[in-house]
Amino acid sequence: MTKPRVAIFDFACCEGCQLQIVNLEEEILDLIGTVDVVEWREAMSEQSHDYDIAIIEGSITRLEDEKRIEIIRSRAKILIALGACATIGGVNKLKNNFSITDVKSCVYGKHADMPHLDTYYTKAIDEIVPVDFKVHGCPINGREFAAIVRALLLGKKPFVPDYPVCVECKALENVCRWEYNEPCLGPIIRAGCEAKCPSAGYRCFGCRGYVDHPNVDAAREVIDKYGLSLDDLRTRMVLFGSKQGPTL
Amino acid sequence: MSKNIDINVHHITRVEGHGNITVNVKDGKIEKCEWQVPEAPRFFEAMVRGRRWDDIQTIVSRICGICSISHSFSAIKAVEDALGLEITEQADKIRLLLHYSEQLQSHVLHVGYLVAPDLFGEKSVVPLVPKAPDAVKTIIKAHRVANQWSELIAGRITHPITIIPGGLSRIPTEQQFRDLQNQLKAIVPDLVTICKVVLSVADRLPNFIRETEYVSLAKKGTYAFYHGDITSSDGHTKPVREWESVANEYVHPQSTAKWCKWHRESYATGALARYNNNYRFISPLGKTVADMFGLKPGVCGPFLNNVAQLAEAAHVVEVSIQMIDELLTKGLKNEKVVVKPKAGRGYGAVEAPRGILFHAYEFNKNGECTWGNMCIPTNQNHANIQKDFEKMVPEFMHMGQDGLRQTMEMLVRSYDPCISCSTHFLNVEFV
Ligand code: SF4
Ligand code: SF4
Ligand code: SF4
Numbered sequence: 236m237t238k239p240r241v242a243i244f245d246f247a248c249c250e251g252c253q254l255q256i257v258n259l260e261e262e263i264l265d266l267i268g269t270v271d272v273v274e275w276r277e278a279m280s281e282q283s284h285d286y287d288i289a290i291i292e293g294s295i296t297r298l299e300d301e302k303r304i305e306i307i308r309s310r311a312k313i314l315i316a317l318g319a320c321a322t323i324g325g326v327n328k329l330k331n332n333f334s335i336t337d338v339k340s341c342v343y344g345k346h347a348d349m350p351h352l353d354t355y356y357t358k359a360i361d362e363i364v365p366v367d368f369k370v371h372g373c374p375i376n377g378r379e380f381a382a383i384v385r386a387l388l389l390g391k392k393p394f395v396p397d398y399p400v401c402v403e404c405k406a407l408e409n410v411c412r413w414e415y416n417e418p419c420l421g422p423i424i425r426a427g428c429e430a431k432c433p434s435a436g437y438r439c440f441g442c443r444g445y446v447d448h449p450n451v452d453a454a455r456e457v458i459d460k461y462g463l464s465l466d467d468l469r470t471r472m473v474l475f476g477s478k479q480g481p482t483l
Numbered sequence: 484m485s486k487n488i489d490i491n492v493h494h495i496t497r498v499e500g501h502g503n504i505t506v507n508v509k510d511g512k513i514e515k516c517e518w519q520v521p522e523a524p525r526f527f528e529a530m531v532r533g534r535r536w537d538d539i540q541t542i543v544s545r546i547c548g549i550c551s552i553s554h555s556f557s558a559i560k561a562v563e564d565a566l567g568l569e570i571t572e573q574a575d576k577i578r579l580l581l582h583y584s585e586q587l588q589s590h591v592l593h594v595g596y597l598v599a600p601d602l603f604g605e606k607s608v609v610p611l612v613p614k615a616p617d618a619v620k621t622i623i624k625a626h627r628v629a630n631q632w633s634e635l636i637a638g639r640i641t642h643p644i645t646i647i648p649g650g651l652s653r654i655p656t657e658q659q660f661r662d663l664q665n666q667l668k669a670i671v672p673d674l675v676t677i678c679k680v681v682l683s684v685a686d687r688l689p690n691f692i693r694e695t696e697y698v699s700l701a702k703k704g705t706y707a708f709y710h711g712d713i714t715s716s717d718g719h720t721k722p723v724r725e726w727e728s729v730a731n732e733y734v735h736p737q738s739t740a741k742w743c744k745w746h747r748e749s750y751a752t753g754a755l756a757r758y759n760n761n762y763r764f765i766s767p768l769g770k771t772v773a774d775m776f777g778l779k780p781g782v783c784g785p786f787l788n789n790v791a792q793l794a795e796a797a798h799v800v801e802v803s804i805q806m807i808d809e810l811l812t813k814g815l816k817n818e819k820v821v822v823k824p825k826a827g828r829g830y831g832a833v834e835a836p837r838g839i840l841f842h843a844y845e846f847n848k849n850g851e852c853t854w855g856n857m858c859i860p861t862n863q864n865h866a867n868i869q870k871d872f873e874k875m876v877p878e879f880m881h882m883g884q885d886g887l888r889q890t891m892e893m894l895v896r897s898y899d900p901c902i903s904c905s906t907h908f909l910n911v912e913f914v
Binding site for chain 1: 530541551626736
């Protein structure tokens, strides 16, 4: 059997998710052994148009990039969105709080109309082409990524948690941030990060996006104890992928 | 030798972000020689408006995955300046330790994974594995230790969680600091090994020199990464609050990222700039590494940036081992941070691994951001890369198309650019 050919592409993003792949260190060498990496601009010079799996990092912010992602989609059998920028638009969506003219003139002043500085509203990948799998997080959890790729290579459906961060957080016995009146979004956000932020003494700000089914015990407990509501928590989701009215 | 050269490198590889090189030589005459940055801009200065003072670092850390710790620090320093916050000596020390971890992590990644393939004549680090397995293993080990070091203090390797305005949200335990210190002691010999491997192929670094203004932080008595004033190798100094009149950003048609200049047409920032402005205060091991390569203060060879990175990698490890002793002798205290927002404007600067990094923000009385401006090291180097190209092409034309292209790509890589972040900003006054 020939090895599946994998290509990694990046759009508007910080490239931090690719870095989590590099950070797998030895494990990445094992993974690379089971596939053929045919294009990965950040790590190698080779480039190719012939691939089975396309891994996409970053959001789409320009019309020319919409075309590029459509071409990639047409060539790939499987398309994976890597990280919050690709899955939900990430912090890039904060741009959508303002008009495009305003955003451009804020940054480029009187040069805002130069054609090479053109930009458009931020879109997640699945707002343009169908996405087969999403690896959540900003940045992604490298171990979760490796598990998803392994499952795909075995032809299995990868496991992605559909319960809120509170479940992982409680299991780690963290003190709840609401105890200090810090607005933690754990009850409405998809787990899988090992409750990274509350474990570091900080509130969850929602980088993994909304969970489909928030109504599980651990989250209920927090919501009841601190008198929260799901709607109120949703209005506090201002940093990742949710369009909020500007406060200015 | 062919008299015509046509180089068109679309999206140079093994750098962070996108950059293009275009060279056109007809009958031995250079018609075009351009460094272009077409990366999609991300507009962070616009996006931070309306966001709260304690959400800023979470947003702008996402400017760059490789220097996320430096972006958080530069932002936090600006926020603390705006809000008039002082941090404790303990918090300052622990932050500095965290900042050093990013220097090591980034330098090892850059020299080991991105530059080494050039020196060994390979296209990526993967074919290097069978060629130099021990060297690759040592590089991986040093990189892993650096990552664990960041993770211990920041709560995560990339996009730090614990750095908050006024201090830190959580600090490691004494035992964790002790374990870290042991790990650092253990990788000292590994760093020396990596330096020796690079030294063995250092003759492949192209011999190219151009008189350059070098800009970095500097502070008497220390090799500055986090504290100090803005300093130029041409002998000028300015306080961090005046960074906008150092960078002098301007829009260039070749680039979605803005360009910068101070006293000359262009300036350079990065490890070599820091070395040239701070070499008196490098640690003994850092000096040993610099001497190994014959790196003399005042050198103007962009390729020597990679050597300065190795000297700095040794320096930060050696200095950190000592700092952990100082922290533990004093005893760790649990410090609670309480902040009351107020209106004001603030400026911050730290040295990211690839050079000096500036942030500035203004807040209204509710602590909502009304204005932001950032200027990253790669932007500051764009004009200098262009100037290097203009001197390099005639000097290296005799190498022919492929040789010249490879040398130019290596030049860009030697600056360790993160182009993805260089297109996120600016907010310049246009007169
Ligand atoms: S999701 Fe976050 S870490 Fe990943 S590329 Fe986007 S900004 Fe960077
Ligand atoms: S709300 Fe409390 S329990 Fe839930 S994730 Fe946040 S800190 Fe943890
Ligand atoms: S705790 Fe929340 S913000 Fe932090 S990594 Fe997990 S999902 Fe993202």
